[in-house]
Every structure is written in structure tokens, then in C-alpha cells.
Amino acid sequence: MDGLWFKEWRPGRRYMLKIRPGELLTARLKAFAREAGIKNAFIVSAVGSVKNVRLRGIKAGARLPITEPRMHVHQFEGPLELLGLEGNLVPDGKGEIDCHLHILAARSSGEVVGGHLFDAEVFASCEILVSEGLVEGIERHASKSGGVPTIFIEDPE
Amino acid sequence: MDGLWFKEWRPGRRYMLKIRPGELLTARLKAFAREAGIKNAFIVSAVGSVKNVRLRGIKAGARLPITEPRMHVHQFEGPLELLGLEGNLVPDGKGEIDCHLHILAARSSGEVVGGHLFDAEVFASCEILVSEGLVEGIERHASKSGGVPTIFIEDPE
Amino acid sequence: MDGLWFKEWRPGRRYMLKIRPGELLTARLKAFAREAGIKNAFIVSAVGSVKNVRLRGIKAGARLPITEPRMHVHQFEGPLELLGLEGNLVPDGKGEIDCHLHILAARSSGEVVGGHLFDAEVFASCEILVSEGLVEGIERHASKSGGVPTIFIEDPE
Numbered sequence: 004m005d006g007l008w009f010k011e012w013r014p015g016r017r018y019m020l021k022i023r024p025g026e027l028l029t030a031r032l033k034a035f036a037r038e039a040g041i042k043n044a045f046i047v048s049a050v051g052s053v054k055n056v057r058l059r060g061i062k063a064g065a066r067l068p069i070t071e072p073r074m075h076v077h078q079f080e081g082p083l084e085l086l087g088l089e090g091n092l093v094p095d096g097k098g099e100i101d102c103h104l105h106i107l108a109a110r111s112s113g114e115v116v117g118g119h120l121f122d123a124e125v126f127a128s129c130e131i132l133v134s135e136g137l138v139e140g141i142e143r144h145a146s147k148s149g150g151v152p153t154i155f156i157e158d159p160e
Numbered sequence: 161m162d163g164l165w166f167k168e169w170r171p172g173r174r175y176m177l178k179i180r181p182g183e184l185l186t187a188r189l190k191a192f193a194r195e196a197g198i199k200n201a202f203i204v205s206a207v208g209s210v211k212n213v214r215l216r217g218i219k220a221g222a223r224l225p226i227t228e229p230r231m232h233v234h235q236f237e238g239p240l241e242l243l244g245l246e247g248n249l250v251p252d253g254k255g256e257i258d259c260h261l262h263i264l265a266a267r268s269s270g271e272v273v274g275g276h277l278f279d280a281e282v283f284a285s286c287e288i289l290v291s292e293g294l295v296e297g298i299e300r301h302a303s304k305s306g307g308v309p310t311i312f313i314e315d316p317e
Numbered sequence: 318m319d320g321l322w323f324k325e326w327r328p329g330r331r332y333m334l335k336i337r338p339g340e341l342l343t344a345r346l347k348a349f350a351r352e353a354g355i356k357n358a359f360i361v362s363a364v365g366s367v368k369n370v371r372l373r374g375i376k377a378g379a380r381l382p383i384t385e386p387r388m389h390v391h392q393f394e395g396p397l398e399l400l401g402l403e404g405n406l407v408p409d410g411k412g413e414i415d416c417h418l419h420i421l422a423a424r425s426s427g428e429v430v431g432g433h434l435f436d437a438e439v440f441a442s443c444e445i446l447v448s449e450g451l452v453e454g455i456e457r458h459a460s461k462s463g464g465v466p467t468i469f470i471e472d473p474e
Binding site for chain 1: 178209240271284
Binding site: 014016017018019020021022023024025026031034035039047048049050051052080081082083084085086087107109110111112113114115126127128130132 | 320321322323324325326327328359360361372373374375376377378379381382383389391393401403404405417418419420421428429430431432433448450452455460462463464465467468469470474
């Protein structure tokens with residue numbers, strides 16, 4: 004369909020993970036996926052607290068493609084309440100597990116900050132629900148027009 | 161149960177969608193639902209980037225019902241990182257697909273804005289996981305007391 | 318695995334709930350779980366509007382464990398758009414249903430606030446999708462090192 008691709012993503016296993024203080028979110032998620040033999044998955048739910056959050060925003064008024072001068076990198080020392088983690092684990096072009104995660108976290112004032120997550124360290128605890136998808140032909144590649152890696156769907160419906 | 165209705169919502173198909181730059185989120189979601197023959201669904205996960213986001217907040221101190229003078233409409237040109245899309249697709253009283261979506265998006269400063277989504281344009285890419293629900297007797301209608309459309313459940317448990 | 322515990326969480330029933338104006342979110346969620354006989358579950362999606370939101374943030378620079386002097390409690394009268402509810406229902410050490418919920422809500426300016434939820438009252442409506450998990454050996458206990466209750470997984474994989 005014009006402007007939209009879609010593909011059925013059959014449900015696989017579902018896991019509750021707990022990541023312990025001092026561990027890095029993305030490294031632990033990838034290690035979990037390798038250990039459990041998961042290729043495709045998405046984050047259903049994530050609560051806990053984090054510190055040293057490094058994330059990226061897009062500069063106001065930026066055009067495509069999203070290049071480095073068009074991004075703002077922020078570092079939040081925290082600790083912050085982790086309010087959400089949205090995204091998916093989809094293999095890259097070499098079949099390696101790759102995460103695309105966006106984070107939502109609260110400052111002590113209650114204000115919420117967020118963006119494209121580079122990495123964050125778990126503060127007190129982190130409880131994540133991950134759901135596996137049984138699907139072939141979905142990979143993440145760099146998009147020339149967009150400037151960022153994004154999923155490509157082979158034989159969309 | 162007093163103050164609460166609930167109904168089992170059996171899992172149906174699950175889809176990974178990719179919406180391409182320049183396309184409108186709600187129009188593409190509705191078009192997808194029509195093409196895939198989906199009546200009821202909810203958004204499990206959404207990441208990407210958006211621009212020209214039009215959303216609504218409720219004025220502080222407002223009372224029910226939520227009428228137009230009690231709302232604030234905001235337009236964010238962006239681009240912004242899309243941090244989340246929460247909501248459901250439930251048919252309206254005529255059986256037409258209707259979306260109720262709330263959006264979360266980050267400004268280049270890392271600050272997060274959000275509200276009831278009217279519409280937004282995809283910037284670089286948008287990856288959405290949608291999960292179908294097989295259920296009868298759930299419809300969205302305008303609520304006289306609330307002032308806004310909300311779901312009504314026939315024969316709740 | 319070092320720094321990470323995980324356990325498979327088999328899918329159970331899925332419910333669409335509607336909580337009506339004036340009702341408290343956490344009380345209604347717990348009452349629902351008791352009525353439906355649910356032990357473990359997580360929130361997949363939540364949209365609506367809320368008022369009198371009481372939540373907690375962690376003070377910037379705080380160390381573990383998270384004790385009361387290291388928290389900030391905030392009260393938002395609102396009403397606010399409810400943009401998300403993340404978290405899980407897992408029994409405590411006595412087998413009683415216990416919620417761990419983080420909230421995301423928008424002020425009339427479009428700014429998003431959030432944190433660890435104590436409680437909130439439904440304003441116009443609230444639509445929540447809850448997914449049951451069939452799992453044994455996951456409980457929530459106070460963590461001495463973290464200072465807050467968190468899940469403990471018996472026999473992680």
C-alpha cells in the first residue's frame with residue numbers, strides 16, 4: 004500500500020526480565036536476546052529507574068536525511084524514574100541483533116524527558132516485558148533518504 | 161463491577177507496519193486496518209520521528225464535559241522523535257474504523273510533549289506494532305457526560 | 318546471566334477495561350484483577366484523562382537505597398490527558414495483588430509529566446488493555462539495596 008508496508012508478526016515467547024543496578028540497558032537486552040535465541044522482538048512494558056541516560060533529539064527545523072549536525076545529544080545524570088521504553092529488536096544486515104529504542108524518563112520535578120536512546124544505566128531496578136515475533140524478512144538497514152537505520156520489510160503484504 | 165467495565169479481548173493477528181516519510185499517521189493506520197480487515201486493535205509499540213504534530217490538551221481546572229472551550233490545541237512543527245503512541249482502533253456507531261490515539265514526542269531539547277492526537281506527519285520513518293483483538297460488542301460513541309467519544313462495552317463481564 | 322534475570326511469561330487472557338469518572342486507577346485495577354482471578358499481568362495500553370495525580374520522582378543526585386528523603390512527591394490537580402501507564406501486577410510476599418505503575422500525563426500546555434504512580438482519579442474516561450501472564454515464582458518484595466519493592470524471580474532461566 005502506498006506510503007505503508009506491513010507484515011504479519013506471529014507471537015513467539017514472552018519474557019519478564021529484571022536488569023540489576025549498574026547494568027547497561029541495551030547491552031543487557033542484546034545479551035538476553037542472544038541467550039534466549041531471539042531474533043525479532045519488541046518491548047511491551049518497562050518500569051524502573053535509570054541514571055546516566057544518553058539520548059538524541061532531532062534539531063527543530065531539521066530536514067532529511069538526519070545527519071549528526073541535525074541532532075542534539077543529551078546526557079541526564081539522574082537518577083530518573085524510567086517511564087517507558089518503546090522499540091524493537093530486529094537483526095541488522097549481517098543478522099546481528101540490533102535494538103531501536105526510545106526512552107521516556109522523569110526528572111525529580113516530574114518533568115519528562117526522552118528521545119532516541121544510546122544507553123542508560125539501571126539505578127534501583129528495571130522490569131521489562133519482551134515479546135518475541137516469529138517473522139522472516141524484516142531487517143534494519145541505514146536508510147539513505149532518512150539518514151538513520153530503519154526496518155525494511157521484504158515482500159510486504 | 162461498580163465504576164469499571166471489562167470484557168475479554170481474544171488475541172488476533174499482529175502486524176509490524178512501517179509508515180513512510182510524509183504520510184499521515186492516523187490516515188495510514190485506518191487504511192491499514194481496512195486493507196487487513198481489522199475491526200478492533202491496539203497499538204503495542206511505536207517508534208520513529210514525526211513533524212507537524214497537532215494535538216489537544218485539557219485546560220487546567222476544566223470540568224466535565226470536555227467541550228472545545230475547555231481544550232487547548234497545540235501544533236508542534238518539529239521534527240520530533242516519536243516516543244510513543246498509545247491507543248486503540250475500535251469501530252464507531254456506524255461500524256467505521258475509528259482511532260483514539262495519544263502521542264508522546266520529544267523536542268530537540270529532550271523535553272517531552274504530548275496529548276490527544278489529531279494528526280502527525282511521519283518525518284524519517286515510523287515503525288508500529290499493532291495487535292488485533294477479536295471481540296464483539298465494543299464500540300466508540302460520544303459520551304454526553306464526558307463530552308468526548310469513548311468505548312462502550314455491551315454485556316460487560 | 319550476570320546482572321540480568323529472566324523467565325518465560327506465557328500469555329493468558331487479555332481484557333479491555335473502562336474505568337469511569339471519579340474512580341481511582343489503582344484501586345479499580347486491583348479490584349478487576351481480584352474479580353477476574355488474575356495473579357500476574359501487565360498494562361499494554363492506557364488512554365483517557367485523569368485528575369488529582371499523585372506521583373513520585375527521585376531526587377537528582379540521590380544514591381541507593383531510595384529512601385523517603387531521596388524522593389519528591391508531586392500532586393497534579395489537572396485534569397490531564399493520560400498518555401500512558403506502564404507497569405505490572407505481580408503478587409507481593411503474602412500473595413496479594415500488587416501494582417507497580419508509572420504514569421505519563423500531559424498538562425494543558427502539552428508538556429508531559431510523570432513518575433511512579435501513587436494514585437490518580439479518572440476524569441472523563443479511561444481505556445486500559447491488560448494482558449495476563451501465566452507464570453509461577455515471580456513475586457514483588459522490598460529490595461534492601463534498592464530501597465523499593467521490585468520483582469524477584471525464582472529459578473530464573
